[in-house]
Amino acid sequence: MIKYVYGDIIFVENLLMNYLILFSTAKLTKISYKRINIIIASIAGAIYAVFYYFPGFEYLYTWLLKIIFSLFIIVVAFNPYTFKEFGRIILVFYIVSLIFGGAAFGIYYLVNGVRYSYKGIFYMESFPAKLLFLSIICSYIIVKYSWGYIISKIKREKILLEISILKDNKRICLMALVDTGNSLTDPITNLPVIVAEYEAIKEILPEEIQKIFEHNKENNLNVIASVLSRSEWMTKFRFIPFKSLGTENGMLIGFKPDAVSIEDKRSKNYVKDIIIAIYNKNLSKDGEYRALLHPEILSNYNGGKKSA
Known part of the structure; x- marks a missing residue:
């Protein structure tokens, strides 16, 4: 035929x-x-x-x-x-x-x-033209949504890291997102800043500092100054100005930990010259990460102490 x-x-x-x-x-x-x-x-x-x-x-x-x-x-x-x-x-x-x-x-x-x-x-x-049109629509939907999902997963695998914050013989482990938009530095020491959720790290904070966040007074500088003046951590805390996280002109309370370990599939690296800023809200809607990691840390931490 x-x-x-x-x-x-x-x-x-x-x-x-x-x-x-x-x-x-x-x-x-x-x-x-x-x-x-x-x-x-x-x-x-x-x-x-x-x-x-x-x-x-x-x-x-x-x-x-x-x-x-x-x-x-x-x-x-x-x-x-x-x-x-x-x-x-x-x-x-x-x-x-x-x-x-x-x-x-x-x-x-x-x-x-x-x-x-x-x-x-x-x-x-x-x-038929209607089948061609239908296939185009299906292809567009598949490409748009599946591609976005695949790329987001690939990116997340690359920029999500497990970190541990050590302070006064206490250790807190949490997932951190490497945030290229996080350029926060301590205005005094110029050290890079990790922004961490209060709920994720409160166990390593003294009780008087916890009360500041639990009563939502972290933006009241007078209250903070009064509490810190009576705390052993007075010299360990500092104020970090920021213009992100939904606030145009804000202030975060930060402290210098004893060390922060950054762990990937190949190694564990320790960083001491770093500041932890406390954020009293959720950073991730689904709780996938609870801290924002300064990208500068990744380019510098290889010079720190490594352990297999």
Whole structure:
């Protein structure tokens, strides 16, 4: 039985899918791009797809040439400047292509099934516009939500670290988020600051300091000064101004611990030159972390004491 394919339909379908894949790649990688370049690359890809159905051009569709042509399309669409950037775009491009292609084929197979194949290629007798539109919507939803979830998990794995705060022979362990927006330093010593939740570290604080936070008087400087004047910790506490955490001009109470250990999968590192600022609210909605780690600490703590 003779099967007919229509070049114009193949061209339009591939042009649309190529454009969506390249556009999604640009958005996910957050690379600068020109729309005209994406259109030109999409047209080139659509022409390449049409040539498959002409006799004598089968050699263009070996695995090697397919990879080379896909790299060519990426260069035309984005003109990457570095190999690192090029590699990142390639990875995202192939992932998005698999998602779009899988969604389109899955929806078609669910509705019509596969009835004809040749040389490992599945031919669709017809691909209605409504199915194409539905596959595009499904692909967009999959890319948008699954990609965001995957990236957030990858980032969290890299920036969540377990830390221990040691003070007067007491130790508190908690999870800390490496916060690139945390640039707090002690105005007197210029030491980096870790912001920690009060509830997570209150056990290492003296009772008189706990009362300040439990009665929500940590913003009353007169009360704090009066309490500290009668406390053994008077010389250990200091005030740290900040403009974040939902407050334009705030003040945090901070203290210098005996040491802070930062632990990852490979080692445990001790830092002594650091300040702990006390925050009387939750830093994470789901309790995944209870402290904000100054990024400068990570670049410096390798010089501290290590233990296996």
